[in-house]
Amino acid sequence: MMTMTEQERVQEGRARRWKLMAALSALVIGVGMAAVGAAWIRDGVSVGGAVAGVIGCGVGLAIVGAFKAWALRPRNRRWQTEPVQARRDRLQARRNGILWAFPVASLFFLAVSYQAWGGIEAGDDGVVDYLQLGMPVLYSWVVSMVVLGWDFQSRTQRKYLDDELTGALRARALGAAFVVLMASGTVAAGVSLWRPEWSPLAIITALTLGGAAAGLRFAWLDREAGLPERGDG
Numbered sequence: 001m002m003t004m005t006e007q008e009r010v011q012e013g014r015a016r017r018w019k020l021m022a023a024l025s026a027l028v029i030g031v032g033m034a035a036v037g038a039a040w041i042r043d044g045v046s047v048g049g050a051v052a053g054v055i056g057c058g059v060g061l062a063i064v065g066a067f068k069a070w071a072l073r074p075r076n077r078r079w080q081t082e083p084v085q086a087r088r089d090r091l092q093a094r095r096n097g098i099l100w101a102f103p104v105a106s107l108f109f110l111a112v113s114y115q116a117w118g119g120i121e122a123g124d125d126g127v128v129d130y131l132q133l134g135m136p137v138l139y140s141w142v143v144s145m146v147v148l149g150w151d152f153q154s155r156t157q158r159k160y161l162d163d164e165l166t167g168a169l170r171a172r173a174l175g176a177a178f179v180v181l182m183a184s185g186t187v188a189a190g191v192s193l194w195r196p197e198w199s200p201l202a203i204i205t206a207l208t209l210g211g212a213a214a215g216l217r218f219a220w221l222d223r224e225a226g227l228p229e230r231g232d233g
Contacts, residue, residue, distance in 0.1 A: 169221045
């Protein structure tokens with residue numbers, strides 16, 4: 001059974017060190033943000049939903065950083081003797097996990113953005129409200145880049161993640177996303193003519209639905225094709 005070559009081990013080791021540093025930085029920044037938010041609450045500072053947003057983002061960032069740092073811990077050396085097929089299965093499973101989770105997250109943030117838009121229309125807007133409006137579009141961009149193979153993992157692990165089957169699944173997923181984007185864009189155009197003040201929210205909705213359709217369709221087709229979905233991240 002083929003395993004990684006020495007050159008691949010060196011490249012992977014270097015990449016894992018950089019990822020570990022990024023994960024630890026995310027952990028430290030997240031803890032710092034949560035601490036600042038807690039200090040604001042203790043001092044009675046209240047700026048709309050900014051305090052809750054800072055704490056929520058900080059806690060989320062810290063949790064993601066902690067899990068990622070644990071997975072990349074230096075003492076974990078199982079990846080060095082990992083068979084090629086096992087590595088391919090793990091990376092494809094990780095990609096599928098992203099393509100299931102991120103579209104769902106984008107739809108969740110889309111629902112949150114509706115609430116933020118109500119505050120903006122009422123004149124009770126702040127930085128957090130505009131960040132909430134941009135989050136679903138940001139997640140949709142991440143999903144689209146993963147489907148297209150433009151993300152960092154897809155570019156650096158192309159021989160494991162870019163084969164003939166992936167190309168076929170990508171084409172079908174993008175076709176479905178194009179139909180969803182055209183349909184939702186058409187509705188957004190109608191909404192913009194009917195209620196011009198709703199135009200930004202209509203466009204955000206169309207972009208979010210298009211990106212989510214691409215990710216979910218790709219993940220579903222990959223599952224239907226029988227690709228393994230195991231992986232330890």
